[in-house]
Structure formats: C-alpha cells, structure tokens
Amino acid sequence: MVTNVTNFGRSGLADWLMQRVTAVIMLAYTVFLLGFLLTNGDLDFVTWKTLFQGTTMRIFSLLALLSIAAHAWIGMWTVATDYIKCAKLRVIYHLVVVIALFAYVVWGVQVLWGA
C-alpha cells in the first residue's frame, strides 16, 4: 500500500471512479451545449440568457463546473507525481492548482447566479 495525502479522494479507486464519472458529466454537458448551439443557429442574447436562467441549466452547469474541478484535481495531481520528483515543488504546484480550481468554481458560481 502506497500512502498519499494530496490526491483527491484518499483512495486510488475513489479517484479513478470520480475521474470516470466526471468525464461522463463533462461529455454530456458538451454534447448538450453543442446540440443547443446547432439547433439555435440564429442565437441571440435573450435566448442565451433564458437558457441560463433556468434552475435545471444552472444545476447542470454547476455540476459540469465541479466535475471539471474534480477531474482536473486528479489529473493534475497525477501529472505532478509523474514528473515533479521534488516533494516541496510538488506541494507548491499542487497548492497553485487547487487554489486556481477553487477560484474558477467560485467565479463560475458568481457568473451563473449573478446574471
């Protein structure tokens, strides 16, 4: 058993499962948005705003945003443990990544509910 404290879900299986589930959510969101853009060729601001004012869409968007954050946390952590061998540098790198992801989530919430 290899122990680690900086990965996302405290176990390899949890991280692995989380990364798969979040990938599916991101895919669903991408497909939905693409479908929306394709079926609304003459998209104007009002249609776009109405779409994002619906509670379902806000929940879906927040879910996608949280999925990106969790997916990126696991992915960036994996990349770091492959390539950054100095533990101090890795902790700093990971801190920067996590703070950036946190900022994106808060900013995203502000954008979604602020309009």
Place this chain on the structure above:
Amino acid sequence: MLQVSVYRYNPETDKKPYMQDFEIDTKGKDIMVLDVLHLIKEKDNGMSYRRSCREGVCGSDGLNMNGKNGLACITPVSDVVKNNKLIIRPLPGLPVIRDLVVDMSLFYKQYERIKPFLINDTPEPAIERLQTPEDREKLDGLYECILCACCSTACPSFWWNPDKFVGPSGLLQAYRFLIDSRDTATKERLAELDDPFSVFRCHGIMNCVAVCPKGLNPTRAIGNIRGMLLNNAT
C-alpha cells in the same frame, strides 16, 4: 553484412554510455538477435548480456531491439531490422550495471510486494488442494509470465514511478493469485492495491500487451483487478 549498433557501458572504465558499431556476417541466414550478440562477443569478449535457455523460457535476455522490447533469443533479425540496421539497447528505465545488463531490483521488489504465492488459512488437505477445471482455466494467460520485464520496462507509468506502481508484470501476477480459487487472502490482497499508485497508475496505453513475448495481456488483468476493487468497495 548486418550493421549492428550496441549500447556499451562499463562503469569502471567509461564516464558515460556510448553506442558501438559492429558489422556482423549473418551468412545470409535469418538468425536470432541473441545469435548476433554471440557473434559480437566473438569479436569483443568484454561485451556483457544475460542469457540462459536461449528458447524463450527463462526470460533472461529481455532487450530493447530497434526500439521495441523483446526476448533476443526468440526474435529473428528479420522481425526487427530496418534498412539493414539493428540497434540493441538494455531494457529502458532500469539502472544499467554493465552494457546490456540491467539492475532488476525494483522490478523484483514490486513482484515481491504482491505476495506471489498461494495464501490459504484453511486446514491442509491430505494430498492437495483441488480445483475444478473451470477454476483452473481462469489462470490461463496469467501463469505463463516468465518475469522477463519486457512489459514493465516498456511502461511509462513504471518508468516514472517504479517504486510505487507495481507495473504490468507484477499486476498480472497479482491477478493470477486474486482469481485463484484456492487463495483465501483476496480481501487483504485487494486492500494492498487500493491506493492511487499500485494499480491506478496504469492509464491503459497497452505497451505491455504490444511487447509481451508470451502474448499475454496485462492490461486486461489490470482491468479485472479494477473490477474486483470496485465490486469490493461499492
């Protein structure tokens, strides 16, 4: 004449490794890469490599031939040579002891970690522990591994974390004991593997499958271990 370029390094005399070129007369025959190495040794008997059974059973002569890992003794020159040029290097990712001989300590350490032996805490039967033919069949494609390290040293995940990631060879063996009907330590074995490195550092790029000289499929075994972990934890 076959143009052969061989990785040379003697830590006692060389500051750093270098490639040495040889011209080898194969007498028009399609010989094995191991035979080429023998012909090179006739020219330069300081040339070091491992070999034993010379028929793909012992797993001693795992080498990197024109960029692909394999057993030199069962790899015909015609299989790997491009433009009459053969480049022979040691297995990548492991420390070189001398020329083509690598230090396999980390590889064996990972093998040792998965406890490659049957664990059974039930009373011993008089003769032997029996298995149904169906249960025995589950070990096919697993028990054949000869630990040549061709797969693990072709795996980038093993290159970056050989101390933490068990590697395709070790995981194939781990699954061999996880799936064995006579083994009673399945839960303990799974618990040992449920961290972000041991199994989950595999990203399924399947280099292991591409190079295995015995035609085994470690990626499938790793997928099965993941499935077992998932069944065990959800």
